[in-house]
Amino acid sequence: MTMKIDAFAHLLLPRFYEKMLAIKPELPQMFPFINHPHLLDFDKRRAAIPKDVKQIVSYVNINPEDYTDPETAANLCVEANNELIQAVESNSDIFAAGIAMIPMNNIPAAQSIIETVSKSHTLVGIQIFTRALGKSIADPQFRDxxxxxxxxxxxxWMHPIFDERKPDNNIVFSWEYELTQAMLQLVQVGIYKDFPDLKIIVHHAGxxxxxFRERMRYTMPADQFDDFHKFYVDTALLGNAKALELAEEFYGMDHIVFGTDAPLGIPPAGSTHAIIKAIEELPFVDTDKQKIFSTNIESICHRTF
Known part of the structure; x- marks a missing residue:
């Protein structure tokens, strides 16, 4: 059985969650999606996902820097990452690897975590968000x-969050706009000029x-348009095969990774089955489908899952 590696799935682990609830008891009301039972209950998750799928998991977006001082945020991230390592290694039948959390209000501590990830057998990357501390992720404060x-x-791994300056945020369209804006801002500050080999995986297929690729082609400098092709994107489009075709046409087959946003998306357990079905129906040869399902993410992470 050839494994499919879901590169963008989420969880919420109990020790970290309890600590965050002690700091901010309103979190379940602020972010209703964190109440999804599969985020914490791995037996329910195990029963819901196909036997040939393993997930690379990251925390849902409860970010310590939004609620705590730099030292506390750093400690919470380190503890959360250790808890994540334990969860991945204890559930290796469903989890392939983990994505580390970093404190955006403590850059030296974040750099230390990145160095730890570079030597880890279980953590394969870090998660960032479209904004941090009220600023664009492209702000010079985060360059390091x-x-x-x-x-x-x-x-x-880049995940969207709401821009709190806007009064009309909504879960339908806002996150897609925020991802697009963050990509544009990173390109405009020359992130790929400075770091040409940087690997950023963008949620929701870019x-x-x-x-809007043709609008982009004719309304931005050619070198910036070219830089957009350097992002990697996942397949988390709730099974929209035509949209996945557009993503492949723009980013190229080598820059698409299987990612589902599980367990979020289609109730009750996410869109894993729908996305697999959409990929299987696309007019791609089997070797290209295998790139999406596992080869590309293994190349990005320099390991076989």
């Missing part, structure tokens, strides 16, 4: 994060980019 990842060859 990208420098460390480029120097140590650690991939970044958001708006594949649909």
């Amino acid at each position: 994060i990208f420098e460390a990842c480029a120097r140590l060859n650690v991939p970044l 958001a708006m980019v594949p649909f």
